[in-house]
Amino acid sequence: MHIYLHIPFCRQKCTYCKFALTPIFTDIQKRRYLSYLQNEIIEWIKTWTNIFPQTIYFWWGTPSILSPKELSSILELFPKEWREEITLEANPEDITEEYIDTLQGIWINRISLGIQTLNSQSLKTIHRSSVDTIYRALDILKKKNFPNINIDLILWLPHVAYWETHRALTELHKSYPITHTSIYLLEDETYPTDWKEATISIDKMQQEYVTINEYLAELWWNHYEVSNWSRPWYESKHNQSYWNHSNYRWFWLAASSYINWKRWTNSPSFSGYYRWERIDEETLTEEQKDIEHLMFSLRTSGTPISKLTQEQISILQSHIQDGYIEKKEGVFSITSSWIFLIDHIISQLI
Numbered sequence: 001m002h003i004y005l006h007i008p009f010c011r012q013k014c015t016y017c018k019f020a021l022t023p024i025f026t027d028i029q030k031r032r033y034l035s036y037l038q039n040e041i042i043e044w045i046k047t048w049t050n051i052f053p054q055t056i057y058f059w060w061g062t063p064s065i066l067s068p069k070e071l072s073s074i075l076e077l078f079p080k081e082w083r084e085e086i087t088l089e090a091n092p093e094d095i096t097e098e099y100i101d102t103l104q105g106i107w108i109n110r111i112s113l114g115i116q117t118l119n120s121q122s123l124k125t126i127h128r129s130s131v132d133t134i135y136r137a138l139d140i141l142k143k144k145n146f147p148n149i150n151i152d153l154i155l156w157l158p159h160v161a162y163w164e165t166h167r168a169l170t171e172l173h174k175s176y177p178i179t180h181t182s183i184y185l186l187e188d189e190t191y192p193t194d195w196k197e198a199t200i201s202i203d204k205m206q207q208e209y210v211t212i213n214e215y216l217a218e219l220w221w222n223h224y225e226v227s228n229w230s231r232p233w234y235e236s237k238h239n240q241s242y243w244n245h246s247n248y249r250w251f252w253l254a255a256s257s258y259i260n261w262k263r264w265t266n267s268p269s270f271s272g273y274y275r276w277e278r279i280d281e282e283t284l285t286e287e288q289k290d291i292e293h294l295m296f297s298l299r300t301s302g303t304p305i306s307k308l309t310q311e312q313i314s315i316l317q318s319h320i321q322d323g324y325i326e327k328k329e330g331v332f333s334i335t336s337s338w339i340f341l342i343d344h345i346i347s348q349l350i
């Protein structure tokens with residue numbers, strides 16, 4: 001079982017953010033939120049006898065806004081025996097030596113640090129921490145020997161030249177004990193139109209993605225999902241569970257969960273949520289399972305030919321000629337130069 005916990009607060013909204021959250025919040029709102037979240041966990045645990053949470057992920061918003069005491073009050077609700085990986089998404093400005101010491105004391109063993117870029121002008125435009133703050137946070141994590149550090153970067157941000165993300169990555173990897181890197185592309189629909197002038201072309205972005213992928217391959221990093229690379233053995237267990245169709249329970253408004261082939265979403269309205277209402281409750285059919293397997297496999301290790309219909313094979317074969325797809329030992333996968341076409345290709349297959 002894998003647990004996602006939403007922490008829907010941020011100090012200010014990043015310009016590209018598409019999440020529903022409360023950037024400005026009071027202590028009372030935060031306390032009320034935590035009490036509802038805790039109630040949802042307690043109520044759910046009462047109904048479920050075999051809960052073995054192997055991974056817990058504090059996600060969405062800025063989880064590092066919570067104090068270690070608040071984080072611990074949530075973690076204590078889950079059984080401890082099965083824990084393998086507990087991740088906290090953190091903003092660089094929240095990292096202090098005391099904070100890291102206490103996190104390690106409550107068994108948080110993975111930090112995912114939202115860096116996005118090392119370009120100062122871009123960081124200002126997107127409302128993120130400064131370069132100095134990023135380096136200070138990484139210095140602290142290194143000094144404290146934090147065991148498992150992911151960094152998040154974003155490609156296609158304004159003012160960032162096409163070689164800059166690769167350079168930032170090499171600098172960070174040389175100086176800090178980073179174990180995992182996620183690199184995301186901004187999606188079209190979240191892209192503010194006035195940034196278009198200040199960003200690189202798609203061709204350049206494509207080149208940079210390929211260069212980054214080659215650089216990480218030279219270090220023997222494992223490219224285990226289109227946006228995720230890790231040192232061997234440091235793949236995120238939590239993320240993999242999602243792509244492998246394992247059971248996961250996600251807490252808070254509009255959160256979707258998936259247990260024993262059943263999927264449901266919590267009510268998106270506060271009044272519905274407080275009455276524990278669920279929407280879109282369904283049991284996956286064999287066909288839905290196949291579609292999801294296809295989507296996840298193409299994003300990760302590739303799709304074996306045996307799992308595809310004749311029509312899907314023909315579509316993928318046609319993309320081999322375009323250079324988008326390659327086939328090795330009976331497995332189709334997307335080529336790194338065309339990775340950002342993945343959603344488009346998947347949409348043709350389902």
Ligand code: SF4
Nearest residue numbers: 010013014017019061
């Ligand atoms: S930190 Fe994440 S959730 Fe918060 S505003 Fe930025 S992108 Fe959105």
